[in-house]
Amino acid sequence: MAGRRFHLSDGARFGLLLCVGVILLILPRDRTQYVNFAFAKTFGPLLRIGRSFEAYRAAMPHPDEQYVLREEHNKLWKNYNNLHAQLLKLQSDFEKLAKVRSGLPRFFGGLVMAEVVGGGLTQELLINKGQTDGVRVGYYVLSPDQNSVVGVVRDAADQMARVRLLTDANQSIAVRIRREGAPLDVGALMVGNGKRGGVIAMVEREKDIRVGDAVYAAAWTGILETPMIIGQVSDVQPDEESPLLWKIGVQPAENTGMLKTAAVIVPQSLAPSRQ
Amino acid sequence: MRWIPFLLLTLAGALLEAGNLLNLIALGDWHIRPAPLMILLVFVAVHCRLREAAIASFVLGLAMDMAGSQMGPHTFSYCLVGGLLCQLTDYFPSRRFLHQAAMIFAVYLIAETLAYWLRGIKTGDWQEYGMRIILLTAVYSACAGPLVWRGLRRIMPLIVAAPSHGGRGYLR
Numbered sequence: 314m315a316g317r318r319f320h321l322s323d324g325a326r327f328g329l330l331l332c333v334g335v336i337l338l339i340l341p342r343d344r345t346q347y348v349n350f351a352f353a354k355t356f357g358p359l360l361r362i363g364r365s366f367e368a369y370r371a372a373m374p375h376p377d378e379q380y381v382l383r384e385e386h387n388k389l390w391k392n393y394n395n396l397h398a399q400l401l402k403l404q405s406d407f408e409k410l411a412k413v414r415s416g417l418p419r420f421f422g423g424l425v426m427a428e429v430v431g432g433g434l435t436q437e438l439l440i441n442k443g444q445t446d447g448v449r450v451g452y453y454v455l456s457p458d459q460n461s462v463v464g465v466v467r468d469a470a471d472q473m474a475r476v477r478l479l480t481d482a483n484q485s486i487a488v489r490i491r492r493e494g495a496p497l498d499v500g501a502l503m504v505g506n507g508k509r510g511g512v513i514a515m516v517e518r519e520k521d522i523r524v525g526d527a528v529y530a531a532a533w534t535g536i537l538e539t540p541m542i543i544g545q546v547s548d549v550q551p552d553e554e555s556p557l558l559w560k561i562g563v564q565p566a567e568n569t570g571m572l573k574t575a576a577v578i579v580p581q582s583l584a585p586s587r588q
Numbered sequence: 589m590r591w592i593p594f595l596l597l598t599l600a601g602a603l604l605e606a607g608n609l610l611n612l613i614a615l616g617d618w619h620i621r622p623a624p625l626m627i628l629l630v631f632v633a634v635h636c637r638l639r640e641a642a643i644a645s646f647v648l649g650l651a652m653d654m655a656g657s658q659m660g661p662h663t664f665s666y667c668l669v670g671g672l673l674c675q676l677t678d679y680f681p682s683r684r685f686l687h688q689a690a691m692i693f694a695v696y697l698i699a700e701t702l703a704y705w706l707r708g709i710k711t712g713d714w715q716e717y718g719m720r721i722i723l724l725t726a727v728y729s730a731c732a733g734p735l736v737w738r739g740l741r742r743i744m745p746l747i748v749a750a751p752s753h754g755g756r757g758y759l760r
Contacts, residue, residue: 323638323639326642326643327638327642327667327671330642330643330646330667331664331667331668333646333663334646334649334660334663334664334665334668335660335664336660337653337659337660337663337664338659338660338661338663338664338706338710339660340660342658342659342710342711345659345660346657346659348654349653349654349656349657349658349659352602352654352655356603356606356607359603359607360603360606360608362607362609363607363608363611363612431606431607431608475657482717483714483715507618508617508618508717
């Protein structure tokens with residue numbers, strides 16, 4: 314009897330399902346994101362299958378491969394540039410404060426090490442640390458060596474977080490372009506190109522930007538005390554729409570397709586004690 | 589419709605969509621991959637009655653949303669497109685590979701474009717190359733679809749209890 318009373322025609326059932334879809338669509342993302350995280354958490358091991366086959370993704374090129382291993386070179390190159398950034402910061406502090414700080418500047422408040430549990434087609438990573446570990450939206454995410462910025466936290470649940478890579482076309486980040494041995498220090502905004510790199514626009518052509526210049530994530534008070542390397546300039550061309558500006562291509566320093574772990578920078582006050 | 593095998597198949601499709609396994613056959617810089625859930629949607633819409641096709645499309649859209657990062661866009665678009673396709677399927681032949689490929693291409697393009705716009709309206713995120721990726725994925729899915737279709741035909745008795753032949757919906 315109850316079945317007859319609530320019997321729906323095919324059209325009504327179809328309309329009802331569409332209405333449910335609309336309701337899901339209207340619901341705020343904060344309310345529904347737990348479903349996505351729960352799915353990723355439940356099937357994490359299955360989703361990871363095949364991840365090691367992504368070795369063909371972007372890697373930092375270098376012509377002198379016959380002299381040193383690329384992996385070793387990339388690691389040294391990033392460490393060197395980070396040290397160089399620290400040096401510049403120290404010099405700046407010295408000039409401003411007229412004294413040398415007793416120790417090296419802090420890179421960041423605290424670190425939360427996380428395991429990459431998913432990613433796939435999109436320019437995003439899923440990590441197994443979330444709000445309970447102090448991870449919040451907008452925090453920077455570093456490579457496993459903790460020597461280059463690879464992304465920014467986009468969503469954070471209790472136990473998981475979604476990281477948007479710097480190469481995502483929707484991701485922008487404040488950067489500094491610098492060159493070794495030159496006073497070049499240009500501030501700009503980098504946007505991912507949706508593929509393997511990023512694009513920096515709105516830089517005046519008076520600026521002497523060259524291929525090979527280092528690109529750093531700009532310092533962020535409380536999170537990133539000194540700039541940290543992102544990659545290097547791979548292409549410099551006049552902007553077709555605004556010929557007075559450069560359109561600069563950026564090659565990331567880190568092969569994000571191979572990431573199995575990542576480190577999230579969190580303020581010291583939010584970092585859990587076990588870190 | 590036999591719902592438990594169908595749900596297992598949907599789960600497998602969602603895991604393929606969200607996981608890395610399909611990266612093995614991904615193409616190009618954008619890592620274009622076929623869309624298994626869409627192929628399943630077209631197959632079900634062609635072979636089932638409206639009532640079952642509407643529910644199946646809804647479930648497939650829900651699975652697609654769960655595998656992604658937003659709830660709603662695919663649920664709505666897949667349900668709408670699956671239901672309409674089920675009503676119109678008599679007008680489109682689907683026996684030959686070429687016809688199946690064309691159908692998958694068109695349906696994917698329509699459903700994903702709709703989902704893309706809904707997602708953009710909801711979040712404000714407009715991927716710069718979103719439409720190109722959708723187009724290329726539609727082409728890849730259309731190429732791979734007939735092969736998957738052939739496999740689905742073999743296991744069809746496990747999924748579809750009584751294949752429908754005409755007499756469905758309101759548009760015929």
